[in-house]
Amino acid sequence: MRKSFGDAYAEDLRFVVKQAVGEENFVDMTPNRSNNYCCGGGGGALQAGYHEARRTFGKIKFDQIMATGASYVIAPCHNCHSQIHDLAEHYEGGYHTVHLWTILCLAMGILGPNERAYLGEDLAGLLVPETREAEEDE
């Protein structure tokens, strides 16, 4: 947001997320939009080897997330996803970190059984579309 398309784009994404999860299930963090904090995984940080510093950086994001009380965090970028997921494990946050595409497909009822690696138990069995056994290859 801050570095590219700006807050108008942040509003678009909020619209998309609210359509998928329902207005009442969306919780914004504070601060947000262009005033938000970086998760600490970017700029090469995930690969830079300063793990303790990276997690201390990310503690701000972690505290923001915990303050929302939300059980799922949606991260559209893979890098942020990896960092926020790691923060949950490291600081034992108990929240789930999902890609945006996971939530969109779940809401549309088209998220396949193998595409649910990041969902928690509460959503893992929800709206699972029909599958069939694969025929054996020749």
Next chain:
Amino acid sequence: MAEEAIKISGKKKSTFLDKVRELLPEGGNLNLCLTCGACSSGCPATGLEGLDPRKFLRMAALGLDEEIQKSNWPWMCTMCWRCIYVCPMKIDIPQLVYHARKLWPRENRPKGIRGSCDMALKHDSCSAMGASEDDFRFVVEDVLEEVRKTQVGWETLEAPINKKGATYFLNQNSREPVTEPDEMVPLWKIMHVVGADWTYGTKGWGAENYCMFLADDEAWKHIVEVKAKAVDDLGCKYWVNTE
């Protein structure tokens, strides 16, 4: 405990800040600092290894290039721009950080970032995990076939590769095809549902660019050029970066 004071000699001894100023539009406003400290208050990296963005900028302004070069602050910063956002003078500290990374000899820069950049230079896939054009094609086709066979209603799902003239050229973070290929499927389904005319490219499909984080300008440029050419060669109208 107080840290050892940095001693400043009478004469400005070097030009790191000046060099960076010459490179940036409006000189990055680097000489406009009011020393208000909003950057330091607003920066999530403040305090890491003693990092302080205001101090960093002041050190550069005072010509303390050697001290800057010795610190590992450039690797604490993610260049997130929050300092610019809060700065009343819109000073481009992240660009100063980027150029401070360049003060490090390439071989001394963080091994993980360097390795990821070097991997990306191995193939025109630009994958930081070293996955080739053929690796990518194999994984996409394999996953697609499985979905078509096992998921009811998705028998005609597509994941086009090198489709000339497609409207959208989509790329993919290497971690998906390499470590969690099923995570690509929801994206294909969304593209299908909205009726998007899209394609992957065997060249330039890797979304990440660690050469940028490494502050290796030549390699960064190379990666961007390979990716842009891949989009152009297929005649696609939009380049959709999923990273």
